[in-house]
Amino acid sequence: MIYVNDNYGRNAAKGFDVAIHDKDICFAQLESVDMHWTASRYDALVTSLARSGARVLVAFLLESQGVELTRAIYRRDLVGRFIVVGAGGFTGSLSEFAGVEAAIAGAFIFAPRTNDVPGFRQWMVDDVGGARSIAASSAWLRRVWETKLACSFADGSCAATPYAPADALVSPSLLHDAVYAFAHAIHAILNTTSCATSGPGSGGTSGGTPGNISGTTSGNTSGNTASGDGDAVWRRLHRCVNGVALLRHIRRLRFDSVSYGPVSFTESGEMHGEYRIYQLVGGDVGGGSSSSGDSSDVGSWSETTRRLSLDVAMLKWPTRDGAVPTSACSPPCAPHHYKVPMHVRCCWQCAECHGDQSLLSASDRCEPCPPLHWADAATGRTCEPIPPDYPAWSEPTSVALALTSATGMATTVAVGCVLVARRRRRIVKASSRELSALIVVGIFLEYAATSLRLARLLDDVIDSAIYAPLFVRALRVYRIFNAGRTSRRPPSCISSASQLTMAAMLIGLQVVASIASTSLHPQEALLVMPSPSVRYVELMCGSGGAAGKIVSLVYNMLLVAACSVLAFKTRHLPDNFNESKLIAFCAMATAVIWVTFVPIYAATTSRSDFVSS
Numbered sequence: 001m002i003y004v005n006d007n008y009g010r011n012a013a014k015g016f017d018v019a020i021h022d023k024d025i026c027f028a029q030l031e032s033v034d035m036h037w038t039a040s041r042y043d044a045l046v047t048s049l050a051r052s053g054a055r056v057l058v059a060f061l062l063e064s065q066g067v068e069l070t071r072a073i074y075r076r077d078l079v080g081r082f083i084v085v086g087a088g089g090f091t092g093s094l095s096e097f098a099g100v101e102a103a104i105a106g107a108f109i110f111a112p113r114t115n116d117v118p119g120f121r122q123w124m125v126d127d128v129g130g131a132r133s134i135a136a137s138s139a140w141l142r143r144v145w146e147t148k149l150a151c152s153f154a155d156g157s158c159a160a161t162p163y164a165p166a167d168a169l170v171s172p173s174l175l176h177d178a179v180y181a182f183a184h185a186i187h188a189i190l191n192t193t194s195c196a197t198s199g200p201g202s203g204g205t206s207g208g209t210p211g212n213i214s215g216t217t218s219g220n221t222s223g224n225t226a227s228g229d230g231d232a233v234w235r236r237l238h239r240c241v242n243g244v245a246l247l248r249h250i251r252r253l254r255f256d257s258v259s260y261g262p263v264s265f266t267e268s269g270e271m272h273g274e275y276r277i278y279q280l281v282g283g284d285v286g287g288g289s290s291s292s293g294d295s296s297d298v299g300s301w302s303e304t305t306r307r308l309s310l311d312v313a314m315l316k317w318p319t320r321d322g323a324v325p326t327s328a329c330s331p332p333c334a335p336h337h338y339k340v341p342m343h344v345r346c347c348w349q350c351a352e353c354h355g356d357q358s359l360l361s362a363s364d365r366c367e368p369c370p371p372l373h374w375a376d377a378a379t380g381r382t383c384e385p386i387p388p389d390y391p392a393w394s395e396p397t398s399v400a401l402a403l404t405s406a407t408g409m410a411t412t413v414a415v416g417c418v419l420v421a422r423r424r425r426r427i428v429k430a431s432s433r434e435l436s437a438l439i440v441v442g443i444f445l446e447y448a449a450t451s452l453r454l455a456r457l458l459d460d461v462i463d464s465a466i467y468a469p470l471f472v473r474a475l476r477v478y479r480i481f482n483a484g485r486t487s488r489r490p491p492s493c494i495s496s497a498s499q500l501t502m503a504a505m506l507i508g509l510q511v512v513a514s515i516a517s518t519s520l521h522p523q524e525a526l527l528v529m530p531s532p533s534v535r536y537v538e539l540m541c542g543s544g545g546a547a548g549k550i551v552s553l554v555y556n557m558l559l560v561a562a563c564s565v566l567a568f569k570t571r572h573l574p575d576n577f578n579e580s581k582l583i584a585f586c587a588m589a590t591a592v593i594w595v596t597f598v599p600i601y602a603a604t605t606s607r608s609d610f611v612s613s
Contacts, residue, residue: 029049277297
C-alpha cells in the first residue's frame with residue numbers, strides 16, 4: 001500500500017488497515033510518498049514493489065502523485081505487473097495519464113458518486129461570457145477553467161480560448177453539497193434561542209429571528225451600513241458560529257441535495273456517501289487492443305447500507321488469457337502439506353506431513369492416524385484403513401508353494417500305493433506296515449496343510465502323527481533286539497494292534513494339549529503393522545497362547561529326540577535290519593533342522609504371532 005504523507009493519506013491507510021485486519025489480507029510493503037518526490041524516487045519505489053511479489057497496489061495519493069507513480073511504472077517496464085486500487089489521485093481526468101494508460105490498465109478507482117447540478121452546465125454553455133467573467137473573479141472556477149481549457153487569466157489567453165465541450169468540466173455537485181452543508185449548519189446555529197436573542201441587532205425583543213439577521217446581512221452585502229447594524233450582526237455571527245458548534249451541527253445534519261439525494265454525516269464528521277467503482281480499461285486489457293484510456297462503471301459501494309454491488313461480467317483483467325490474476329505471498333500448500341507461518345502474517349512455507357499423519361482442516365499441524373491407518377493420498381485430511389497384505393494364489397511364492405505341495409502329495413500317494421500293493425511282502429510286514437501307513441498319511445496331511453492352511457490344532461497333531469509312529473517303530477526294534485540278548489522269549493506289546501494303540505496314545509496326548517490350548521486361546525485373524533512408518537499391514541493367523549504353542553513344539557521335539565536316542569542304540573544291528581539306521585537319519589536330520597529353524601523363527605519380528613499372545 002502507498003499513501004501520501006499527509007492527514008488524508010495517513011488516515012486512509014490507517015482505516016484501510018483496520019478494515020482488512022480480519023480478512024486474511026496483509027501488506028507485503030507499506031510505503032509513504034512525500035509530496036516533493038523526484039522521478040528517481042518513484043522509479044526506486046516501483047522497483048521495490050515489484051520485488052515484493054505482490055500484484056495488488058492500494059494507493060491513497062494526490063492527483064499529481066498518482067500520475068508520477070503511473071509514469072514510473074511505465075518507465076520501469078512493469079506494464080501489467082500491478083492491479084491498482086486507488087482513490088483521490090486517480091479520480092481526475094484520464095487525460096492526465098495520456099501515453100501511459102497501459103501502466104494502470106485494469107485499475108479499480110473508487111470515486112464519490114457525483115451528479116450534475118441542475119442548470120450548471122447549461123449556464124456554462126449558454127452564457128460563456130458571463131461564466132468567463134465570474135471565473136476571472138472566482139478562485140475555484142478560475143482554476144477549473146485554466147486547467148480544463150489549458151489557458152491563463154493572467155496573460156489573457158482565456159479570454160480568447162473557445163469554450164470546451166461541457167463534459168470536459170468536473171461536475172461541481174460535491175462542492176455544491178459542501179457549501180449547502182455549511183449553510184444548513186449555520187442556519188441551524190442561528191435558529192438556536194441563545195444566538196437569536198442575544199446581542200445587538202436582535203430588534204430589542206426576545207423573539208428575534210434569523211430572518212431579521214438574514215435581512216440585515218443582506219443589506220450589508222449591498223454596501224448599506226449607515227445604520228451601523230451590519231457590524232453588530234457580524235459580531236453576533238462571530239460569537240455564535242464557531243468550529244465546535246459548526247461540527248456538532250454538521251454531525252446532526254440531514255438534508256436533500258439537489259444533485260445527490262439524502263446527505264448525512266457520521267459521528268466523526270464523514271459523509272454517508274456512495275462511491276462508484278470504475279475500472280480503467282485500454283492498452284491490452286482483457287484481450288483489447290485500444291491504446292487510449294477509458295473507464296468502465298463496474299459497481300458501487302454504499303456507506304449507508306454497507307453494501308457492495310459489483311458487475312463481475314464487466315471486469316477485464318490485464319492478462320493474456322483474461323484470467324483473474326493472483327496476488328499472494330505464498331502459494332497454497334499441496335495435499336498432505338501444512339503451513340509453517342513466517343514473520344509476515346500472510347506468508348508461510350509448506351511442510352509435508354508424514355504418511356501416518358493426517359492434516360487438520362486448519363492446515364497448521366498434523367495429527368497421527370489411528371493404528372493400521374494411513375492418510376488418504378488425495379487430500380491428506382482423513383485417515384483410511386490400510387488394505388492388508390496376504391498371500392494370494394496369483395503370487396509367485398504362493399504358486400511355488402502350491403506346486404511343491406502338490407508334488408509332495410502326489411509322491412506320497414504314489415508311495416502309499418506301493419505300500420498297499422506290497423503289503424504282503426515280508427519286508428513290508430517286518431517294518432510294521434500299519435505304522436508305515438500312518439506315517440504316510442501324516443506326511444500327506446503335512447503337504448496338504450501347506451496349501452490349505454488347516455487349523456492350528458491340526459498343525460501340531462500332524463507333526464505328532466509322523467513322529468509318534470516313528471518313535472514306536474524305533475522302540476519296537478530296540479526292544480526286540482535288546483530282549484534277544486537275554487532271553488529267547490519275545491517282548492510283550494509288539495503286535496500291530498499294540499503298536500497302533502501306543503501310537504494313538506502318543507498322538508492323543510498332542511490332541512488333548514492342542515484342544516486345551518485352542519480352547520483357552522482361540523485362533524483369530526490378526527492385522528499386524530510391522531513398522532509404523534511404513535504403509536504395510538499384514539493379515540496373519542493369530543497363534544493364540546504362546547505357552548500352548550511352545551508345549552506342542554517341545555512335545556514333538558521330545559519325540560524326535562527319543563527316536564534319535566533309540567536309533568543310536570540300535571546302530572550295530574545286522575545289515576538286513578538296517579531300519580534303525582534310516583530312522584536315525586530321519587530323526588537326526590529333523591533335529592538339526594529344528595535347532596536351526598526355531599531360533600530364527602522366534603527372532604523374526606514380523607512373525608509376532610509366535611512370540612505374542
